[in-house]
Amino acid sequence: MRPTMVAGNWKMNGLSGDAVHLTQAILHAGLEPMRPEVVIFPPFTLLHAVSQEAKSSALRWGGQNLFWEASGAYTGEISGAMLRDMGCRYVLIGHSERRQIFAESDAQIVQKIKAALLSGLIPVVCVGETEAERAQGLTDAVLRRQLEAVLPLLNLEASQPNLIIAYEPVWAIGTGLSASPEQAQAVHVFIRELAAAYSAQLARRLLLLYGGSVKGNNAAALFDQADIDGALVGGASLQAGEFIQICRAAESAGRGG
Numbered sequence: 001m002r003p004t005m006v007a008g009n010w011k012m013n014g015l016s017g018d019a020v021h022l023t024q025a026i027l028h029a030g031l032e033p034m035r036p037e038v039v040i041f042p043p044f045t046l047l048h049a050v051s052q053e054a055k056s057s058a059l060r061w062g063g064q065n066l067f068w069e070a071s072g073a074y075t076g077e078i079s080g081a082m083l084r085d086m087g088c089r090y091v092l093i094g095h096s097e098r099r100q101i102f103a104e105s106d107a108q109i110v111q112k113i114k115a116a117l118l119s120g121l122i123p124v125v126c127v128g129e130t131e132a133e134r135a136q137g138l139t140d141a142v143l144r145r146q147l148e149a150v151l152p153l154l155n156l157e158a159s160q161p162n163l164i165i166a167y168e169p170v171w172a173i174g175t176g177l178s179a180s181p182e183q184a185q186a187v188h189v190f191i192r193e194l195a196a197a198y199s200a201q202l203a204r205r206l207l208l209l210y211g212g213s214v215k216g217n218n219a220a221a222l223f224d225q226a227d228i229d230g231a232l233v234g235g236a237s238l239q240a241g242e243f244i245q246i247c248r249a250a251e252s253a254g255r256g257g
């Protein structure tokens with residue numbers, strides 16, 4: 001399998017001018033449409049600006065989070081319908097920063113995934129172990145717990161998976177210390193095996209992104225791995241040149257070059 005998605009998670013960064021600049025840089029980079037699919041996840045406040053720039057292109061965008069209720073007295077929250085209204089195709093759910101800083105539980109993440117699916121969004125569900133968990137040999141156990149909540153939501157009636165999984169080891173996020181291609185590949189194989197318990201066909205087609213200090217200079221080696229289908233990029237997605245380099249690495253991997 002070959003990388004099919006490069007996604008940029010801008011986190012809580014950027015003002016309108018930055019959104020226009022970054023989006024235009026990606027649009028003008030001459031990337032091959034959909035090889036890979038390029039997706040950006042700006043803050044909610046920049047979704048409109050991004051959608052205006054990218055609406056007639058192959059570039060896609062999504063929200064970084066959502067709340068599970070459709071509407072109502074939930075001050076400060078954003079629903080799936082609101083994201084759809086901004087033209088979003090995707091939504092990040094369960095990012096480790098949400099799990100750690102905002103104490104999101106596996107049960108809440110399940111509610112969010114259900115709400116996203118009901119709204120017609122494709123959830124990009126983030127999983128991953130902390131440094132302490134890896135040191136204690138708990139990586140598989142943590143991923144199993146996180147994914148046992150998520151994988152039952154796979155639509156077994158469909159021919160294509162209704163969600164995407166991003167493996168983001170917490171120790172690799174924002175540290176400059178990416179997982180090695182072999183480490184990431186081993187975990188991706190494990191995740192695919194867990195998914196195969198629900199459906200072998202969907203497991204084969206499940207998009208597994210790697211995230212954690214992906215840069216222009218390490219992306220190609222990650223994409224060379226058979227089960228790394230793309231990347232979820234944080235810091236480097238805020239620098240147009242770096243992000244475009246990662247997209248090009250995915251293009252080349254897609255050509256077998």
Ligand SMILES: O=C(CO)COP(=O)(O)O
Nearest residue numbers: 009173174212213234235
């Ligand atoms: O959290 C991430 C993407 O969601 C990864 O962040 P970095 O690429 O900055 O390590």
